[in-house]
Amino acid sequence: MRVHAVVAIVLLLLPAESSAQRLRLPGVGRRARPAELPPQAPTIARELSYRRLPLSVESYPLYSRIEATGFIAEGVNSSWTSFGAGTRADYRINRHLSATMDMTSSFLGGPTVMETVEIGTRLRPERNDRKLYPFIDVRYGYAYAYHSYFQPLGDPFGASSPRPAAYSSQYSHGFGGVGGAGIEYALTHTLSLTTAASAMRSRMTAHGFEGVRPTTDRYRMTSYRYMLGIRYNPVRFMQPPAH
Numbered sequence: 001m002r003v004h005a006v007v008a009i010v011l012l013l014l015p016a017e018s019s020a021q022r023l024r025l026p027g028v029g030r031r032a033r034p035a036e037l038p039p040q041a042p043t044i045a046r047e048l049s050y051r052r053l054p055l056s057v058e059s060y061p062l063y064s065r066i067e068a069t070g071f072i073a074e075g076v077n078s079s080w081t082s083f084g085a086g087t088r089a090d091y092r093i094n095r096h097l098s099a100t101m102d103m104t105s106s107f108l109g110g111p112t113v114m115e116t117v118e119i120g121t122r123l124r125p126e127r128n129d130r131k132l133y134p135f136i137d138v139r140y141g142y143a144y145a146y147h148s149y150f151q152p153l154g155d156p157f158g159a160s161s162p163r164p165a166a167y168s169s170q171y172s173h174g175f176g177g178v179g180g181a182g183i184e185y186a187l188t189h190t191l192s193l194t195t196a197a198s199a200m201r202s203r204m205t206a207h208g209f210e211g212v213r214p215t216t217d218r219y220r221m222t223s224y225r226y227m228l229g230i231r232y233n234p235v236r237f238m239q240p241p242a243h
Contacts, residue, residue, distance in 0.1 A: 051236045052127060058088040058194060060229025064106045066114070070219030071206075082110035086227060095126040102139065104225075112147040114223075116200070118178055131186050135196075139178040143202045143221070146171045174221075176202030184231065192231040199224050 067079040084106035092098045102118040120139025127133065147170055182196025199222065206217040 052092075053234045053236060054092040056090045056092075056231055056233035058090065058229050058231040060086050060088070060194070060227040062086045062104055062106060063226045064110075064114075065224045066106075066110065066221060067224075068204075068219055068221040070217060071221070074217070080110040082106035082112075082114065083108040084114075086229075088229075088231075090122065090231075090233075096123060098122045098124070100137070100139065102141070112145040112172075114143065114145040116141045116143045118142075118200075120178065124184070127186075133184040133186070135182055135184060137178065137180040137182070137196065137198060140175070141178055141200060141202075142173070142175055143200070143204065143223075144171070144173045145204070145221075170206055170208030170215075172204040172206040172219075172221075174202045174204035176200050176221075180225075182227075189235050190233055192233070193228075194231050195226075195228045197224075197226050 062084045064082045064084065065079070066082060067077070069077050071078050084104060086102055086104035088100055088102045090098045090100050098121065100118075100120055100122050102116070102120075104116045104118070106112075106114045118139040118141030120137060120141075122135050122137050124133050124135035178198055178200045180196050180198025182194060185193045187193055202221045202223070204219055204221050206215075206219065208215045208217075
């Protein structure tokens with residue numbers, strides 16, 4: 001009888017122990033839910049909804065101060081000022097780096113018409129809600145210059161009549177490096193005002209004619225340039241999710 005009584009007591013206590021083992025203390029073994037973020041300000045939400053396309057274009061007038069050693073004659077220094085225009089295509093690679101291509105033409109005020117094609121990079125801070133963005137340009141370019149003029153020729157017979165004039169022309173081409181820096185000022189979401197100064201150092205090879213005699217010369221040319229342009233960067237508006 002005692003054995004039966006002990007077995008009955010054990011059977012009655014087992015469910016109570018199992019339920020006690022399943023009992024959990026408050027806050028133990030439960031994952032806390034993160035607090036919900038406060039609603040974002042409408043101005044910030046609107047700014048974050050704009051997505052800039054990686055491609056932008058820029059057009060600018062160009063002021064150049066050019067110095068050349070050997071342009072007129074070997075060992076002779078010469079310099080002049082030219083005005084022109086340029087166009088830039090900019091493709092953003094990441095937040096701080098862009099690939100650029102510039103095409104410039106200087107055609108007013110100097111003895112030559114000079115054109116360049118330059119490929120390089122631009123380093124700048126990431127675009128945000130600021131207005132001013134400094135940048136640095138590094139490029140490598142091809143320069144082409146052409147000039148023509150009339151020059152008097154001496155009379156081989158020593159006649160006292162007015163001397164005739166002969167047509168002389170020369171074109172030059174060469175490669176050089178470009179370095180510069182500037183500042184971009186954001187006007188709107190798509191338009192910016194840019195200003196920059198740069199220098200291009202080139203080694204040029206000149207081919208020309210003096211009368212009917214062909215000539216070939218080499219000289220170094222340095223061009224100091226200043227530009228002020230308008231940059232256009234299209235954006236895409238992403239509709240923010242409704243709360």
